[in-house]
Amino acid sequence: MAGRRDLLLEVAAELVARRGFAKTAVADVAEAAGVAKGSVYREFASKDDLLDALLRDRSLRLLARVRDAVEADPDGGRLSVLYRHALCAVLDEPLLCALYARDAGVLGTLVLGRGAGDSQEEWPREVLRTLDDAGLLRPGLDAGAVQHVLGALATGMIALARRPGAQQAARTEDTLRVLTDLVARGLEPEGPVDPDPGKRAVRALLDRFTERVAGRVPAGSR
Known part of the structure; x- marks a missing residue:
């Protein structure tokens, strides 16, 4: 049942983000969702399967949000604009922030060896290649170096956003605005x-990523 599955994923996301995966039991998810424990197991074979489904669901939501933002933004094909949309989407998903940061306190040691390769290496490399082919990356730059720089900046933004404090959201927004400007000035071609x-190209690439995360396309497909 789609409605029950979606409810369980929402409840699990909140519990894991607040307590951590290791301290969240299937019974906790069932109780918070107001269903029997067996209902959880009818949707997910195990607690690990629930976590896999949860991360897949959050990744698909992120891709859909970024695609919609790119579609609606007249400058959505520019690196700086795409980078801002992607970072905003990640920062709004605590579990994806934890995955990117490899935070075992939130997701447990189970996820440290999986998922990071696609999200932190392969996808950014494909995005940069796509933008370079479209003439939207400054000529002469080493794409690998650009990827590492953007990854380091994203890691810093995620660490900043995860700090507690009432003023943190405004500070993160100000930092993101400056960061977007730096990317535009330093990595995009000069002139219009x-x-x-x-x-x-990015729209088509995001569609392919979505197919891959959903399990309909093998990871090595182009």
């Missing part, structure tokens, strides 16, 4: 560019 080719 047409973002539409990049926008179309």
Whole structure:
């Protein structure tokens, strides 16, 4: 039942983000959702399966949000704009922040060896290649170095956003605004560019990522 499955994923996301995966039992998820424990097992074979489904669900939501943002933004094909949309989407998903940071306190040691390769290495590399082919990356830059720089900046933004404090959201927004400007000035071509080719290419790329996360395309497919 889709409605029950979605409810269980929402409840599990809140509990894991607050307590951590190790301290969240299947019985806790069932109680918080107001269903019997057996109902959870009818949707998910195990607690590990629940976590896998949860991370997949959050990844699909993130991809959909970024795609919608790129679609709605006239400059959505520019690296700085795409980077901002992607970072905002990640920062709004605590479990994906924990996955990116490899936070065993939240997700447990089970996830440290899986999922990070696609999200932190392969996908950014494909995005940069796509934008470079569309003429939206400054000529002469080493794509691998650019990838590492953007990854380091994203890691810093995630660490900043996860700090507690009433003023943290505003501080994160201000930092993100400056970061977007730095990316635009340092990594995009000088002068006016047409973002539409990049926008179309990124849209197709995000669709392919979505198919891959959903399990409909093998990981090595192009």
